[in-house]
Amino acid sequence: MDLEAETPRASGQGTEQETVLRADAMLTPNGAVADAELAFDGTGRITYAGPARKDSVVTHDLAGHVLMPGLVNGHTHSAMTLLRAVSDDEGFMPWLAAVQALEQHLTREDVETGLELAMVEMIETGTTAFADMYYWDAALVELVRAAGMRALVAPASFAPEAVGFPGVSQANGAEVTDLTEKLAQRYADDPQIRIAYGPHAPYTCPPEFLRDIAERAVANGIPIHTHISESAAEVAQIVERYGATPGDHLASLGLFDAEVLAAHCVHLTADEIAFFAENGVAISHNPVSNLKLGNGIAPLPEFLESGVRLTLGTDSVASNNTLDLFEEVKTGTILHRGAHQDAAIVKAADVLDIATRRGAEAIGFPESGALEEGRLADVIALDARGSAATPFDAASLVSHLGFAATGADVRHVFVGGRQVYANGRHLTLDAAAIRARAATARERLSAAADAAAADAAHSGDS
Numbered sequence: 001m002d003l004e005a006e007t008p009r010a011s012g013q014g015t016e017q018e019t020v021l022r023a024d025a026m027l028t029p030n031g032a033v034a035d036a037e038l039a040f041d042g043t044g045r046i047t048y049a050g051p052a053r054k055d056s057v058v059t060h061d062l063a064g065h066v067l068m069p070g071l072v073n074g075h076t077h078s079a080m081t082l083l084r085a086v087s088d089d090e091g092f093m094p095w096l097a098a099v100q101a102l103e104q105h106l107t108r109e110d111v112e113t114g115l116e117l118a119m120v121e122m123i124e125t126g127t128t129a130f131a132d133m134y135y136w137d138a139a140l141v142e143l144v145r146a147a148g149m150r151a152l153v154a155p156a157s158f159a160p161e162a163v164g165f166p167g168v169s170q171a172n173g174a175e176v177t178d179l180t181e182k183l184a185q186r187y188a189d190d191p192q193i194r195i196a197y198g199p200h201a202p203y204t205c206p207p208e209f210l211r212d213i214a215e216r217a218v219a220n221g222i223p224i225h226t227h228i229s230e231s232a233a234e235v236a237q238i239v240e241r242y243g244a245t246p247g248d249h250l251a252s253l254g255l256f257d258a259e260v261l262a263a264h265c266v267h268l269t270a271d272e273i274a275f276f277a278e279n280g281v282a283i284s285h286n287p288v289s290n291l292k293l294g295n296g297i298a299p300l301p302e303f304l305e306s307g308v309r310l311t312l313g314t315d316s317v318a319s320n321n322t323l324d325l326f327e328e329v330k331t332g333t334i335l336h337r338g339a340h341q342d343a344a345i346v347k348a349a350d351v352l353d354i355a356t357r358r359g360a361e362a363i364g365f366p367e368s369g370a371l372e373e374g375r376l377a378d379v380i381a382l383d384a385r386g387s388a389a390t391p392f393d394a395a396s397l398v399s400h401l402g403f404a405a406t407g408a409d410v411r412h413v414f415v416g417g418r419q420v421y422a423n424g425r426h427l428t429l430d431a432a433a434i435r436a437r438a439a440t441a442r443e444r445l446s447a448a449a450d451a452a453a454a455d456a457a458h459s460g461d462s
């Protein structure tokens with residue numbers, strides 16, 4: 001059946017009608033199911049997930065497709081899509097300088113365009129939920145709600161008096177902290193949105209600022225999304241400055257009394273890993289970003305062994321350069337096999353689980369993330385008729401999804417039962433217009449950065 005021909009249902013919510021998907025195979029917490037059926041009710045809740053039933057009224061016959069839970073991106077900076085392919089081959093410090101030179105000229109409108117471009121890319125590559133840290137305000141959160149995605153949103157902050165995004169807003173860190181609390185209150189009961197404090201990292205945020213956020217996080221029940229131990233240089237700097245590793249330093253400030261999502265954690269010590277596991281800290285593993293920026297390889301086998309909460313992330317496209325989580329799934333599996341010269345050390349099924357069920361739990365959407373009765377229907381359908389899927393049978397579903405599938409195979413996306421992408425067509429976002437706006441924005445940013453560089457060179461001459 002061609003879904004294009006069907007009137008797209010804006011939302012399954014509010015109707016009593018059951019939606020029934022039939023596909024060649026489906027990934028469930030108990031493994032692959034052949035000739036699969038997934039049903040969800042008008043509230044978006046899964047009522048059945050299993051082998052096809054004889055008496056069902058199928059609303060979406062997806063022959064040639066496979067179903068899996070929507071992917072969860074456990075760490076990104078969405079609006080940085082506008083900074084794709086900046087200084088990709090010059091090393092970390094030149095990369096950072098080039099990114100910041102463009103970022104200085106970002107406007108509020110650019111952030112909106114960058115966020116929308118990120119959501120276009122995430123939806124069409126099968127991501128249904130993401131954890132973000134960047135400039136955020138209520139109108140931007142509303143864009144996420146309108147697009148139909150789930151997000152853990154962390155307005156980024158650096159220090160009480162520091163203005164993080166001068167071209168976008170004059171809000172300093174203290175004001176961002178207050179704004180975060182207002183947003184958290186506003187979206188407290190929203191099933192699509194969670195709000196987190198976003199202190200950037202222990203090397204950019206002063207200890208008193210972090211201690212204050214930790215206390216507020218505990219008092220207000222608001223989580224914290226931050227970066228920890230991304231590079232060896234960061235660890236050396238924190239040890240020199242505070243006489244403790246980043247994890248120990250943050251523990252001494254009480255940060256882990258709150259719910260924390262810690263991005264990267266490439267250079268954690270064994271003691272820090274054990275502490276994170278014991279204290280419910282969630283780690284976002286970002287293998288492609290860590291490799292691309294030359295920051296190292298996070299110890300995923302040790303994370304798995306410890307039982308620590310885990311999610312998989314792309315980081316921003318400025319350090320990736322895509323938001324296609326299928327790349328992270330494959331890289332996150334084979335990277336550690338190569339590093340340990342042991343092909344059994346990380347299994348594709350485990351990484352797929354981190355990219356879906358465990359990731360959804362880690363970023364605070366535990367009702368989605370798996371195709372089983374009672375959960376919310378965050379589900380994607382991939383075309384399994386292409387060359388890279390052939391020959392295909394349900395028994396090889398995990399292999400296909402873990403090693404061969406890409407975001408380009410995604411054809412349908414539902415979030416909480418609401419279809420946001422049908423037969424390769426966006427139902428909630430005007431993708432072509434957003435891409436055009438993004439291209440124009442980038443031209444303007446590059447011109448502004450070039451002009452500023454020329455000015456600086458000129459004043460250096462005089």
Ligand SMILES: [Zn+2]
Nearest residue numbers: 227263315316
């Ligand atoms: Zn990051």
